[in-house]
Amino acid sequence: MKIIVCIKQVPATTQVKINPETNTLVREGVESIINPYDAYAIEEGVRLRERCGGTVTVLTMGPPQAETALREAISLGADEAVLLSDRAFAGSDTWATSYTLAQGIKKIGDFDLIVCGKQAIDGDTAQVGPGIAEFLDIPFVAYIRKIEEIDDSLLRVERLMDEGYEVIESKLPALITVVKEINEPRLPSLRGKLNAKKAEITSWNLKDLGVTEDSVGLPASPTKVVKIFTPPPRGSGETLTGSTPEIVDKLVAQLKQDRVV
Amino acid sequence: MDYFLTEEQQMIRDLARQIAQEKIVPVRAELDEKEEFPWEIMKVLAESDMCGLYIPEVYGGMGGGCFELCLATEEISRACGGVAVCYAASGLGTYPILLFGNEAQKQKYLPDIASGKKLAAFGLTESEAGSDAGGIQTTAVADGDHYVLNGTKQWITNGGEADTYTVVAMTDKVKGSRGASTFIVEKGWEGFSFGKKEKKMGIRCSSTTELIFRNCRVPKENLLAREGMGFIVAMKTLDCTRPGIGAQAVGIAQGALDEALSYARRRVQFGKPISSFQAIQHMLADMATQIEAARALVYATARHVDSGARNVSKVSAMCKLFAADMCMKVTTDAVQILGGYGYMREYPVEKMMRDAKITQIYEGTNQIQRNVIALQLIKESASK
Numbered sequence A: 001m002k003i004i005v006c007i008k009q010v011p012a013t014t015q016v017k018i019n020p021e022t023n024t025l026v027r028e029g030v031e032s033i034i035n036p037y038d039a040y041a042i043e044e045g046v047r048l049r050e051r052c053g054g055t056v057t058v059l060t061m062g063p064p065q066a067e068t069a070l071r072e073a074i075s076l077g078a079d080e081a082v083l084l085s086d087r088a089f090a091g092s093d094t095w096a097t098s099y100t101l102a103q104g105i106k107k108i109g110d111f112d113l114i115v116c117g118k119q120a121i122d123g124d125t126a127q128v129g130p131g132i133a134e135f136l137d138i139p140f141v142a143y144i145r146k147i148e149e150i151d152d153s154l155l156r157v158e159r160l161m162d163e164g165y166e167v168i169e170s171k172l173p174a175l176i177t178v179v180k181e182i183n184e185p186r187l188p189s190l191r192g193k194l195n196a197k198k199a200e201i202t203s204w205n206l207k208d209l210g211v212t213e214d215s216v217g218l219p220a221s222p223t224k225v226v227k228i229f230t231p232p233p234r235g236s237g238e239t240l241t242g243s244t245p246e247i248v249d250k251l252v253a254q255l256k257q258d259r260v261v
Numbered sequence B: 001m002d003y004f005l006t007e008e009q010q011m012i013r014d015l016a017r018q019i020a021q022e023k024i025v026p027v028r029a030e031l032d033e034k035e036e037f038p039w040e041i042m043k044v045l046a047e048s049d050m051c052g053l054y055i056p057e058v059y060g061g062m063g064g065g066c067f068e069l070c071l072a073t074e075e076i077s078r079a080c081g082g083v084a085v086c087y088a089a090s091g092l093g094t095y096p097i098l099l100f101g102n103e104a105q106k107q108k109y110l111p112d113i114a115s116g117k118k119l120a121a122f123g124l125t126e127s128e129a130g131s132d133a134g135g136i137q138t139t140a141v142a143d144g145d146h147y148v149l150n151g152t153k154q155w156i157t158n159g160g161e162a163d164t165y166t167v168v169a170m171t172d173k174v175k176g177s178r179g180a181s182t183f184i185v186e187k188g189w190e191g192f193s194f195g196k197k198e199k200k201m202g203i204r205c206s207s208t209t210e211l212i213f214r215n216c217r218v219p220k221e222n223l224l225a226r227e228g229m230g231f232i233v234a235m236k237t238l239d240c241t242r243p244g245i246g247a248q249a250v251g252i253a254q255g256a257l258d259e260a261l262s263y264a265r266r267r268v269q270f271g272k273p274i275s276s277f278q279a280i281q282h283m284l285a286d287m288a289t290q291i292e293a294a295r296a297l298v299y300a301t302a303r304h305v306d307s308g309a310r311n312v313s314k315v316s317a318m319c320k321l322f323a324a325d326m327c328m329k330v331t332t333d334a335v336q337i338l339g340g341y342g343y344m345r346e347y348p349v350e351k352m353m354r355d356a357k358i359t360q361i362y363e364g365t366n367q368i369q370r371n372v373i374a375l376q377l378i379k380e381s382a383s384k
């Protein structure tokens, strides 16, 4: 089974700072880690390989430093790593990112399953995984908490819902995004770390992917960020007291005042 | 301080530290309280390739030596001295095979230990033979293709949990200390059982039990080295593993200093953090200095052992002695710095002080280490 895991390097904090002028994330001076949800994707990929054989290739788009994240993925059990890096990719929104990753996957060639984390903790959009599937024109299932069964052509998974879960079957190749309930990522092994140090990381730029400059990066990103802000914390609820008719009166009055009704 | 670790040694230290922080610190108090063997953590150590650091690559290990084992032991001990002894005692049980095993014995026993699938243990001590190991009463009598073992070993670390046991027994009592031999015995063999699990002051998650032999038949191919070499096997083994106890002591002490330092900066009395009082500062300074000195001695000794030096008994005893005494002092001072809080189970230094004590006792008490050092000094002087 040929498995591709897409990962992203993100700032090592959930307290992401935003530059108020450019509306972009402040990355300077913040240690980088593998996006936590992607760690579950790597672990699931490695477990699948341990179960069914095959290879796990990790793929990321990012600056040259993103190589660190790829090496870490190898120390956690991935076999190969591909970095898509080019100045032209800078400023990509989720559309351009999905497109570029999809081109990278096409260049890798053969695959049975693509695994992504459900979302990245910096942007939190959860769009890139599904976007890749659309560009590749393959089925995808998001928010997977368990792979029940997988063979050469068929996949049966449990998709986490707000209440309960759905069981979904899909043919392969397919893309899934995973939630943290799916597994507990292992720690690196010493042999993995030694492999990671020696591993050759494949790096592809714009030319290697054979795409035009205006189809990637900022020019190809339709998203316009108007404003980024932290939503105000939800206030605590209010409990109405009194007899039932009194409570109903108070409630209706309040709803009218708040222009809900 | 920079000890000029190779890149691989740094990886070992960093990975052991990560395991200690993420997997051991959160459960150490509970393991201690429940006296529960840390199998989960042993599994993590195995999956991280930490169990075969000192075992050659041909037998599935990582090809390092005593020094690599010390680096990992130190980091694990920094979080929990109890988990560390479960880990390190497997090395103690393995070194006899590593040093004296023939090819067949090594191929049979080392790979499973290197992968962490099995743990090992070392059985020398008996109720009437502690410091005076020459007094052991367990016998091994040749009978056809077998030796028949009878007797009881006491206080054996990893007893009941390990699969592979290296055991010293008398094959010829008349010859005294030249009449002992070492055997590899497997858990599950008929006539081999375990006594009660001891309740201890410290390192409480580790298992300490009797090994009971009642007409236990051990195949002759499981004799290590030759008949009569038993004590040589034991002594050469301890030469290689005492730096590991030193590393355990350095780690426990470092963990105690970490706690004392962060507490001293937080705790306010008389309107100031207690870290601003010179009495506390001096204690911290002495603790840090003693730890660094012990670490330097342990590392230097471990490297000396790995260099293949012939006679390492003296330095090996020195580093165990110095580090263990240091550890007892530093952990006691850590409790002192935390005051009444330090005496409470809620804070980790109470356990660290309990765990520290064993380092002065096992693998030869510190009195015995001094005997070893002094004897060697006198011998060296006399031969000049």
Ligand SMILES: Cc1cc2nc3c(=O)[nH]c(=O)nc-3n(C[C@H](O)[C@H](O)[C@H](O)COP(=O)(O)OP(=O)(O)OC[C@H]3O[C@@H](n4cnc5c(N)ncnc54)[C@H](O)[C@@H]3O)c2cc1C
Pocket: B089, B121, B122, B123, B124, B125, B129, B130, B131, B132, B154, B155, B156, B157, B158, B200, B208, B358, B361, B362, B363, B364, B365, B366, B367, B368, B371
């Ligand atoms: C938790 C634990 C785990 C252990 N694990 C193992 C194990 O895995 N395998 C194993 O084989 N053994 C193990 N032991 C045994 C340990 O090595 C012995 O306890 C130790 O060697 C001391 O022996 P003893 O307890 O009989 O003390 P004793 O020998 O009775 O000593 C009592 C006191 O007398 C002192 N003393 C004795 N002789 C002299 C002397 N000649 N000069 C000066 N002072 C002397 C000692 O230093 C000590 O202070 C373990 C012990 C403990 C407590």
